[in-house]
Amino acid sequence: MENAITVTNVSKVYKLYDKPVDRLKEALNPFHREYHKKFYALNDLSFQVKKGETVGIIGTNGSGKSTILKIITGVLLPTTGDVKVDGVISALLELGAGFNMEYTGIENIYMNGTMMGFSKKQMDAKLQDILEFADIGDFVYQPVKTYSSGMFVRLAFALAINVEPEILIVDEALSVGDVFFQSKCYRRMEEIRKNGTTILMVTHDMGSIIKYCDRVVLLNKGNFVAEGAPGHMVDLYKKILANQMDSLQEELTEMNDFSGESEKKKPKTHGKLMKESLTINAGRTEYGDGRAQIYDLGLFDQRGNLTNLLLKGEEFTIKEKIRFAADIQMPIFTYTIKDKKGTDLSGTNTMFEGTDIKPVKSGDEYEVSFTQKMTLQGGEYLLSMSCTGFELGEHVVYHRLYDVANITVISNKNTVGVFDMESRVEAVKVEIDT
Numbered sequence: 001m002e003n004a005i006t007v008t009n010v011s012k013v014y015k016l017y018d019k020p021v022d023r024l025k026e027a028l029n030p031f032h033r034e035y036h037k038k039f040y041a042l043n044d045l046s047f048q049v050k051k052g053e054t055v056g057i058i059g060t061n062g063s064g065k066s067t068i069l070k071i072i073t074g075v076l077l078p079t080t081g082d083v084k085v086d087g088v089i090s091a092l093l094e095l096g097a098g099f100n101m102e103y104t105g106i107e108n109i110y111m112n113g114t115m116m117g118f119s120k121k122q123m124d125a126k127l128q129d130i131l132e133f134a135d136i137g138d139f140v141y142q143p144v145k146t147y148s149s150g151m152f153v154r155l156a157f158a159l160a161i162n163v164e165p166e167i168l169i170v171d172e173a174l175s176v177g178d179v180f181f182q183s184k185c186y187r188r189m190e191e192i193r194k195n196g197t198t199i200l201m202v203t204h205d206m207g208s209i210i211k212y213c214d215r216v217v218l219l220n221k222g223n224f225v226a227e228g229a230p231g232h233m234v235d236l237y238k239k240i241l242a243n244q245m246d247s248l249q250e251e252l253t254e255m256n257d258f259s260g261e262s263e264k265k266k267p268k269t270h271g272k273l274m275k276e277s278l279t280i281n282a283g284r285t286e287y288g289d290g291r292a293q294i295y296d297l298g299l300f301d302q303r304g305n306l307t308n309l310l311l312k313g314e315e316f317t318i319k320e321k322i323r324f325a326a327d328i329q330m331p332i333f334t335y336t337i338k339d340k341k342g343t344d345l346s347g348t349n350t351m352f353e354g355t356d357i358k359p360v361k362s363g364d365e366y367e368v369s370f371t372q373k374m375t376l377q378g379g380e381y382l383l384s385m386s387c388t389g390f391e392l393g394e395h396v397v398y399h400r401l402y403d404v405a406n407i408t409v410i411s412n413k414n415t416v417g418v419f420d421m422e423s424r425v426e427a428v429k430v431e432i433d434t
Contacts, residue, residue: 002086004167004198005049005072010081012042012067012222041067043222044081051087054199056209056230058237059219065202068219069093069171072200087166087198088117092157105140105147105155112159126162133188134158154181161188168192170201183414206234206408207378210309226252231309238279238308238406247276274298274319277306278405281382285402291328292387292398296321299383299405310374312411312420317371322387322399324364331357331398333368335385337376337407345376345418347384375420378411 015036017023022035029035042064049055057065070076072083073091098115099108109130113123131140134154139147144155161168170189186208193199193212203209209216209230216233218225220240225248226233239248273296298319301307310316318335336347348370350357360366386400415421 002051003048004051004053004085004087005200006082006084007045007047007068007072008082008084010042010045010068010071010078010083011040012064012071012076013079014039014041040222042071042078045219045222045224046081047217047224047227049198049200051198052196053215054193054201054213056213056216056233057200057202057219058204058206058209058216058233059225060221060240062221063219064222065219066093066171067222069169069200069202073169085167089167089169090116090160090163090165091169091171092160093169093171099144099152099156101145102143104143105134105136108144108155109159113163116163116165118163126164129162130158133162133184150181157185161185161192164192165197167198167200170199170203172203206237206309206380207410209234210410211412226255228255234309234408235279235307238408241406242279243282244279274306274321275405279308280405281403284404286400286404288387288397288399290399291324291326292331293323293325294320294385294387294399294401295323297385297401297404299407308406309408309410312374312376312378312409312413314374315371316374317369318383318385319370320368320385320387322366322368324360324362324366326362327360328389328398329359329391330389331360331366332388332390333357333366333385334388335370335383338382338384338403339418340380340382345381349388374409375422376409377414377418377420378409381407381409383407 016039017026017036026033026035045064045068047055057068059065067076069091070093071078072085073089073093075093098112100111103111106127109127110120110123113126114120118126134140134151134157136147136151136154139151140155144152147155168189189199189212199212201208201212213230215227216230217227218233218236218240225240226236236248236251239245239251275297278297278299296319298306298317299308299310300317300319301310302314302316320333320335322331322333324331332349332351334347334349337345339345350368357366382403383405384400384402385404387398388400389396389398413420415423
């Protein structure tokens with residue numbers, strides 16, 4: 001299969017000066033003394049995107065994702081290296097970049113179409129689809145400087161996605177607009193993907209990455225880390241987010257070892273902790289009086305795999321392993337799932353569920369499992385858990401772990417709000433008597 005995009009040894013270097021006058025000193029210095037530090041936004045990056053393939057680029061902020069997209073689209077030039085593109089590109093980078101604020105929406109549609117290489121006749125044929133998708137009414141005849149941010153986004157996206165591009169490049173554009181417009185954008189993305197359009201996308205929405213991408217490229221601080229199946233790359237990305245660089249390096253070494261030696265050298269996993277297979281938050285908050293310790297935890301999908309990635313609609317299990325350092329009359333085990341803003345969304349405990357724990361002795365260990373159906377919408381969530389109790393009417397915390405792990409929910413159907421009420425829909429045609 002031919003490549004639509006080929007990136008070969010691309011670097012983008014910026015010169016950083018401590019003071020503005022240093023730039024002048026460097027320019028005038030007869031001995032070519034350097035007064036700057038080099039910052040590599042990209043460092044010797046290479047990858048390919050085949051025709052008809054959907055490839056995602058993921059990484060933390062500052063990893064070079066947007067920089068490589070701008071180089072591919074010609075907005076930036078690489079310092080070194082080469083990029084080859086075979087096909088007509090439609091790009092959603094900074095939405096509306098290239099729009100003239102003084103022109104009307106209609107004028108901007110035709111101007112941008114011309115810049116993409118389409119004739120007026122071709123744009124005439126596409127105009128109605130663009131206007132229907134944007135759905136901004138008569139504002140399309142007004143200068144875009146009068147638009148709200150929502151209308152601006154609608155028009156820019158409608159233009160980019162309805163010109164039938166051979167290559168569509170998307171940078172976080174699908175995270176804007178209301179939920180209904182986002183849904184329409186995703187449906188259109190799915191249509192052009194099935195029609196064979198090559199798509200290169202950057203997003204922080206891991207659900208979209210796993211749902212739409214055939215392959216994923218992972219970057220970190222301007223460097224290529226790995227590429228491969230979406231689920232695997234998202235797991236590696238979570239390790240970077242949690243600052244588990246040693247664990248990441250071990251996995252990369254294993255991925256790149258084709259000698260078979262790594263398999264032989266692997267230690268036996270008897271007694272291996274569940275949390276070693278998960279992405280755990282290195283910056284978590286924990287406290288308690290020390291009479292109990294949650295020393296291990298696990299997240300299991302319906303197939304029994306240890307993973308931070310769960311599918312909406314399927315059963316999953318949260319496990320906690322607790323070790324006691326004192327006698328406790330009636331410990332209570334809990335978990336809570338929160339959104340990124342810290343709002344409690346769901347949770348329960350052994351007391352609510354009517355599971356009475358007998359008095360425990362110092363040195364006892366317990367494993368507690370909570371199994372339930374995942375009905376949260378696709379997105380990113382945070383898991384907290386604790387071991388608490390009541391003594392003389394007072395609530396006591398033996399050990400609590402706040403935001404100890406992330407949960408990424410993958411969904412094929414998101415409804416409005418936080419939860420899916422799992423509606424059963426029936427539509428029956430009513431016969432009208434004549």
